[in-house]
Amino acid sequence: MDIVWVASEMAPFSKTGGLADVAGALPKALAGRGHRVLAVSPMYKDVPEAVDTGIKVIVHLFGHDHLVRYFAVDRDGVRWVLVAHSSFRREGIYGDSKGAYGDNLFRYALLSRAALEAARFVPGLDGQWLGDDVVFHANDWHTGLLPVYLHALYRPAGVLRRARVVLGLHNLGHQGTTHAEEFGGLDLAGRWWGHLDFHGYLNPLKAGVVTSDALVAVSPTYAKQIMHDQGFGLESVLRARRTDLIGIPNGIGPEWDPANDTHLPAHFDVDHLEGKKACKAALQRELGLPVRDVPMFSMISRLDYQKGVDLVQSITPWLLSNDVQLVMLGSGSKEYEAFFRRAEQRWPRQARGWVGFNEALAHRIEAAADVFLMPSRFEPCGLNQLYSMRYGTLPVVHGTGGLVDTVTNASPGRDDATGWVFRPHEVDAFQQAVGWALLTLTRYPAAWAKMQRNAMLRDSSWDRSAALYEAVYGNVLARPV
Numbered sequence: 001m002d003i004v005w006v007a008s009e010m011a012p013f014s015k016t017g018g019l020a021d022v023a024g025a026l027p028k029a030l031a032g033r034g035h036r037v038l039a040v041s042p043m044y045k046d047v048p049e050a051v052d053t054g055i056k057v058i059v060h061l062f063g064h065d066h067l068v069r070y071f072a073v074d075r076d077g078v079r080w081v082l083v084a085h086s087s088f089r090r091e092g093i094y095g096d097s098k099g100a101y102g103d104n105l106f107r108y109a110l111l112s113r114a115a116l117e118a119a120r121f122v123p124g125l126d127g128q129w130l131g132d133d134v135v136f137h138a139n140d141w142h143t144g145l146l147p148v149y150l151h152a153l154y155r156p157a158g159v160l161r162r163a164r165v166v167l168g169l170h171n172l173g174h175q176g177t178t179h180a181e182e183f184g185g186l187d188l189a190g191r192w193w194g195h196l197d198f199h200g201y202l203n204p205l206k207a208g209v210v211t212s213d214a215l216v217a218v219s220p221t222y223a224k225q226i227m228h229d230q231g232f233g234l235e236s237v238l239r240a241r242r243t244d245l246i247g248i249p250n251g252i253g254p255e256w257d258p259a260n261d262t263h264l265p266a267h268f269d270v271d272h273l274e275g276k277k278a279c280k281a282a283l284q285r286e287l288g289l290p291v292r293d294v295p296m297f298s299m300i301s302r303l304d305y306q307k308g309v310d311l312v313q314s315i316t317p318w319l320l321s322n323d324v325q326l327v328m329l330g331s332g333s334k335e336y337e338a339f340f341r342r343a344e345q346r347w348p349r350q351a352r353g354w355v356g357f358n359e360a361l362a363h364r365i366e367a368a369a370d371v372f373l374m375p376s377r378f379e380p381c382g383l384n385q386l387y388s389m390r391y392g393t394l395p396v397v398h399g400t401g402g403l404v405d406t407v408t409n410a411s412p413g414r415d416d417a418t419g420w421v422f423r424p425h426e427v428d429a430f431q432q433a434v435g436w437a438l439l440t441l442t443r444y445p446a447a448w449a450k451m452q453r454n455a456m457l458r459d460s461s462w463d464r465s466a467a468l469y470e471a472v473y474g475n476v477l478a479r480p481v
């Protein structure tokens, strides 16, 4: 199959969260299964290894012609296509300290158009042009307009007539909603407004939901929840498409493997755990914590209300009244960043809160810690619980979305548990689950070792998920246009 995978962020070229990890990994897994893949994302900054393809297109939007250039990195069987335009060259990806950029609708409409044009003008890594039966995999609100443009501008002109669009749903909490007046800039005939209109506002995600051929949420539980009560208003729109909506959990890439992770001072695997202890001691030295064999709790997160950082904050005095350490990494809300700083001041020998985005430190924390805290209010799939399990760091998670689908709760009589799943989303329930984790770690070493083994052996490979995506693409291609 010929697949054009399009996302607003794509690791390692750009990243604010899990979408980038998926966008950096799934195209590789698909290429590994024999498909021709272009993976398209904006070029937010210089990428030294990117080669200028010399291919340029002009896209008309918001009353002007915009020249778009394509750079390419050929790696891992995928042609990573970086879309160059001055509007992507900014301090942040979606915004800066003053908030979201005011022209994001323009920037991502431009990306959507550039991706459609890429299928026409950018050959695959093998030098061959993409065929007529191309599948676009758009993601989230940013590329929600891609199928609209396909239907409105391309098919009627006899271009990309047999192309199909699958829309990935990673987070319904962001829909790109903006004022209806902006519709005028999108270069779409007035009859398309109905697809974009949601209660009088322009909603690119809704447009993608109603015009794509199939919808894939990033876990089976999240697929159900967004039709029920977690669709941020789009529940009934999604229900109307229930037969075209499924959930496929994310996998994790080869860079998250404790046996080979280049960020780690020592390596380990399920049968050789000594390296994990060395990673803990090294992290304690790095962060200026006492170097001791003491239970280490951890959290790595965007500091957003979604992530339930408030629950971690609430249990911290209790947690640190035990002989444990707590290491946190994150950036986002000022309120939670202040909590990190206060925790360090109040418990200098037990707590560290590293404010900022630090990929290498994220790996070292996953390797060093014993328990990972993930009390997300909602979690479409979640990646950190997968990384944690792979690194033998048992997760305590709220029973929502992909966390339910991926973490097996420790309950009496089970021998396949990989962590603790708590409900409801309240401090008491969270504290109780964290208490169980601490008790198991300190008093029941055999039970701990069994859970750790289960967690490390869990198959979170992308290949498994890629096979499911392949079936979705095959399915939409089999339908008449």
Ligand code: ADP
Pocket: 016, 017, 018, 019, 021, 300, 301, 302, 329, 330, 331, 356, 357, 358, 359, 362, 381, 382, 383, 384, 385
């Ligand atoms: P989301 O996409 O909602 O942020 P996920 O769990 O799906 O949540 O993915 C989060 C990704 O971002 C993980 O790879 C995680 O390690 C990474 N991450 C989040 N915050 C930081 C940070 N401050 N530094 C480094 N990596 C981070």
